[in-house]
Amino acid sequence: MPGISEKLQKKLLFNPDGTRELGQQRLVGGKSTNLIEFANCKYSWAEQLYRKMRQFFWIPDEIPLGDDKRQFPKLTEYEQSAYKKTLAFLIFLDSIQVDNLGALALYITAPEVVACLKTQAFFETIHAQSYDYLLTSVVDSLTRDEVYTMWKDDSILLTRNKFITDQYQEFIDNPNEKAFIRSCMADYLLEGIYFYSGFAFFYSLGRQDKMGGTVSLIRLIQRDENTHxxxxxxxxxxxxxxxPEWFDADIKAELLSMLKTAVDHEISWGKYVTRNQILGLSDSIIESYIKYLGNLRAEAIGLGSPYGNIKHPMPWVDTYAAMNSTKTDFFERKVTNYQKFGGSMKFDNLKPPS
Ligand SMILES: [Fe+2]
Ligand SMILES: [Fe+2]
Structure with missing residues (x-):
């Protein structure tokens, strides 16, 4: 394609060669004006996603947590431990996301996709704020300190977080096509595999009528993560x-290997956090669930079904996540579950049907 570089290049903020002609636009290496023009953009999926993300705006500290504060000391030792470890994990990666999305956006030449990345970064900030709100509202200050330093005190957590951040850092330090693809893949795995045993843990508490405020926050977060x-x-x-020339056999093998590593990490983390002691979340169910998700994520980007034929082992999780569905009517689904009444939030239908 004339005038289009085959190498990944950081975009010019002011691009004298920018044009509004859609035929000249590409995700990277395009001839963008950098002006956000939703009525004339190449990627309609980005325009629709931007509008969907914007509709999902919510305010964490409007969800009451008084009952959660009273219930937390009554949770089992294993539930308390899983609650803290899961939050420590979510806090770390959602916070890192805020910065890294901006690093990727410097190379994206489609303003409508940049709009999505910047909006995503804003929502990751809301997620980080949610965890901060949970920890200041539900547990004491010593526990809060423990959770905020767990990313370096817990070697298992450190290893799995580094797997993602190493890919991010490598692209920032040495920006090239393959590092860019790997960084995007790490983001995809984080959003599509890494959070899921943690979400399932919170939903298992919800099923037992425990920690309802936390569960409401997590459901809103998962709704956002599905757009990401x-x-x-x-x-x-x-x-x-x-x-297509960037996606040779080597990089495809690397992407599949990254996916399998992420699945392995999520399974071992899920087992480590729950210790086979959380109702509805046995080790074997966690393993099947994460492999099931691994298949979905691999299939969605043309990497086949690495785990063969695996059925969803706990469909009740999807009942909790139903308001988040991206599978069927993602773009048509109306905003649900979040209505503002005089400054407080009403969550009539956050609890799934029993
Ligand atoms: Fe997030
Ligand atoms: Fe996210």
Missing amino acids: LALFTHILRTLQEEN
Whole structure:
């Protein structure tokens, strides 16, 4: 394609060669004006995703946590431990996301996709704020300190967080096509695999009528994460369509290997956090669930079904996540479950049908 670089290049903020002609636009290496123009943009999926993300705006500290504060000391020792470890994990990666999305956006030449990345970063900030709100509202200050330093005190947590942040850092330090693809893949795995045993743990508490405020926050967070997953699915697919020469056998093997590592990490983390002591979350169920998700994520970006034929082992989790669905009517689904009444939030239908 004339005038289009085959190498990944940081975009010019002011681009004298920018044009509004859609035929000249690409996800990276395009001739963008950098002006956000939703009525005339190449990637309609990004325009729709942006509008969906914006509709989902919510305010964490409007969800009451008084009952959670009273219930936390009554949780079992294992539930308290899993609660703290899961939050420590979520806090670390959601916070890192805020910065890293900006690093990727410097190379994206489609303003409508940049709009999605910046909006995602804003929502990751809301998520980080949610965890901060949970820890200041539900547990004492010593526990809060313990959770905020767990990322370096817990070697298992450190290893799995580093797997993602190493990919991010490598691209920032040495920006090239393959490092960019790996960084996008790490984002995809974080959004699509890494959070899921943690979400399932909170939903298992919800099933027992425990920690309802925390569960409401997590459901809103998962609703957002599904839009982020959709965004990175589109980014990886578009990169592949527009730059087939970058996706040689080596990088495809690497992406599949990254996916399998993420699945292994999530399974061992899920087992480590729950200790086979959380109702509805046995070790074997966690393993099947994460492999089931691994298949979905691999299939969505053309990497086959690495785990064969695995059925969803706990469909009740999807009942909790139902308001988040991206599978069927993602773009048509109306905003639900979040209505503001005189400054407080009403969550009539956050509890799934029993
Ligand atoms: Fe998040
Ligand atoms: Fe996210």
